[in-house]
Amino acid sequence: MFAVPANTVAVAENPALRHPVRVALAHAADRASWAHLLRYDPERRFAVLVSRTEAGEVWLMSWLPGQGTGLHDHGRVDGAFTVVSGELSELVVRRTTEGRVRESRRVLAAGQSRVFGPGYVHEVRNDGVDPAVSLHVYRAGGRTLRPYALDPLDGPVPR
Numbered sequence: 001m002f003a004v005p006a007n008t009v010a011v012a013e014n015p016a017l018r019h020p021v022r023v024a025l026a027h028a029a030d031r032a033s034w035a036h037l038l039r040y041d042p043e044r045r046f047a048v049l050v051s052r053t054e055a056g057e058v059w060l061m062s063w064l065p066g067q068g069t070g071l072h073d074h075g076r077v078d079g080a081f082t083v084v085s086g087e088l089s090e091l092v093v094r095r096t097t098e099g100r101v102r103e104s105r106r107v108l109a110a111g112q113s114r115v116f117g118p119g120y121v122h123e124v125r126n127d128g129v130d131p132a133v134s135l136h137v138y139r140a141g142g143r144t145l146r147p148y149a150l151d152p153l154d155g156p157v158p159r
């Protein structure tokens, strides 16, 4: 236990410094702020802007089975995404310092999050049988997608 001095003033939190997973989870919990925006598009993955502030952007996405992003990065933007319902598969590709190409795959269930930043090349897909919904936070710079191709020798290369 410790005593807080009586003259202590709580400093307001700077939203720009809030961890992007915290932002994504807070939006996920506030379903009323985005439920009316949710659509499922059989032609392409659905994405809609939920909010834009100086701290960044929040996007809502829905994924029907088989829909995905293709390999991409987010330029100089960092952020995070959280699965709200369903399951998403993520493939991360990188070159090691020895020049080898490394791929890692994971399945993300509802409530799980991933963080991304500059140099993070990944592909997200719905490989499940049910639709999936996710919330994505892009900090300063906003939503940016740069497509990549996967070269077996050189690894991820910008297209």
Ligand SMILES: [Fe+2]
Pocket (backbone or CB within 6 Å): 069, 072, 073, 074, 116, 122, 124
């Ligand atoms: Fe991404």
